[in-house]
Amino acid sequence: MPAFTEPLIKGFRKSIGLLWLLIKIIVPVSCLVALLDFYGIVDQIAIFFTPAMSLFGLPGEAAISLLLGFLVNIYAAMGAVTAISLTAQQMTILAVIIGICHELPVETMICRYTGLRIPVSIALRLTTAVVAGVLLNLIYTLVQGG
Amino acid sequence: MDIINLIFNTTLQTLLSIGKIALILIPVLMVIELAKHYQVIEKFTGKMKGFLSFLTLPEEAAFPLLAGIFFGIVLGSALIIDYAREGILKKRDLLLIGIYLSISHSIVEDTFIFAVFGANPAVLIITRTVLAIMITRIAAGLFDHFLRHQTAAATEKDQTVKAVRK
Numbered sequence: 001m002p003a004f005t006e007p008l009i010k011g012f013r014k015s016i017g018l019l020w021l022l023i024k025i026i027v028p029v030s031c032l033v034a035l036l037d038f039y040g041i042v043d044q045i046a047i048f049f050t051p052a053m054s055l056f057g058l059p060g061e062a063a064i065s066l067l068l069g070f071l072v073n074i075y076a077a078m079g080a081v082t083a084i085s086l087t088a089q090q091m092t093i094l095a096v097i098i099g100i101c102h103e104l105p106v107e108t109m110i111c112r113y114t115g116l117r118i119p120v121s122i123a124l125r126l127t128t129a130v131v132a133g134v135l136l137n138l139i140y141t142l143v144q145g146g
Numbered sequence: 147m148d149i150i151n152l153i154f155n156t157t158l159q160t161l162l163s164i165g166k167i168a169l170i171l172i173p174v175l176m177v178i179e180l181a182k183h184y185q186v187i188e189k190f191t192g193k194m195k196g197f198l199s200f201l202t203l204p205e206e207a208a209f210p211l212l213a214g215i216f217f218g219i220v221l222g223s224a225l226i227i228d229y230a231r232e233g234i235l236k237k238r239d240l241l242l243i244g245i246y247l248s249i250s251h252s253i254v255e256d257t258f259i260f261a262v263f264g265a266n267p268a269v270l271i272i273t274r275t276v277l278a279i280m281i282t283r284i285a286a287g288l289f290d291h292f293l294r295h296q297t298a299a300a301t302e303k304d305q306t307v308k309a310v311r312k
Contacts, residue, residue: 003183004180004183006183007176007179007180007182007183008176008179008180010179011172011175011176011177011178011179011180012172012175012176014175014179014228015168015171015172015174015175015176015224016172018171018175018224018227018228019164019167019168019171019172021224021227022164022167022220022224023161023164027157027160027161030156030157030159030160031153031156031157031160034152034153034155034156035149035152035153038148038149038152074256074259074260075259078259078260078262078263081263082263086264088264088265088266091260091263091264091265092265092266092269092270094265095260095263095265095270096265096269096270096273096274098260099256099257099260099270099274100249100250100274100277107219107220107248108248110219110220110223111219111223111244111247111248113223113226113227113230114223114226114230114240114241114243114244114247115237115240115241115244116241116244116245116248121244121248124245124248124249124281125248125249128249128277128281132273132277136269136273
């Protein structure tokens with residue numbers, strides 16, 4: 001047996017073990033979020049947060065996209081974006097916010113394995129995303145004003 | 147029936163996306179095992195020295211960090227779990243990689259999708275990378291300060307106890 005097959009087999013075995021671990025985390029969480037969506041709870045939360053969107057220079061409807069991004073994933077968020085018309089700048093701001101803070105139920109669970117606790121992870125990403133969104137909106141406004 | 151369908155479909159979709167992850171994860175882990183075997187890591191990560199030393203991370207952090215940045219947090223974390231099990235990285239380093247990756251990960255795929263919908267890809271990548279570097283550096287500073295403080299306090303307490311015993 002050539003020398004390089006041993007590390008290849010070891011790598012394959014490891015990846016199967018890790019994939020099983022991922023299945024155990026991701027499948028139940030995504031089912032739970034799908035249920036929340038099914039009972040309209042995701043939509044209700046979206047309406048509640050609508051006034052805050054003006055901080056980012058985004059229309060109220062964008063809240064649904066942000067929340068879908070936070071709770072489900074960026075694909076769901078982009079699905080919601082197609083329903084509203086955004087300028088290139090608004091789209092970039094939205095993308096930066098969702099890019100930093102998305103798929104929280106799944107990703108914070110995964111990040112826990114690095115030692116990053118779930119509440120810390122959520123707080124860190126939400127704060128960073130909000131600060132980035134407000135700053136980008138400010139920068140865009142300043143550039144246009146000047 | 148609707149709910150059963152929903153759970154079934156969600157499970158199926160999730161398994162499919164994990165299948166997609168598998169397509170990347172399996173070859174990457176195999177390549178990493180090969181790289182370990184032939185000790186390629188030292189040569190490969192030499193180019194990241196400046197970046198890593200700014201973040202106060204050891205060279206061993208390069209692989210999980212790079213994998214997470216380019217392929218996603220799931221893959222990055224999977225490698226981190228693997229590194230943690232083998233005791234290659236310290237707790238502090240794992241946490242810092244976790245912080246960096248939670249802010250900036252899978253920048254190729256994410257940025258591509260956002261760009262399709264009209265976002266500016268350069269702004270996206272620069273903002274996320276700069277923020278991730280800044281926050282990880284600040285976290286490293288705070289963490290080390292806190293640890294040093296704790297160690298100093300422990301030593302002081304220890305000395306006091308010894309003095310009392312005398």
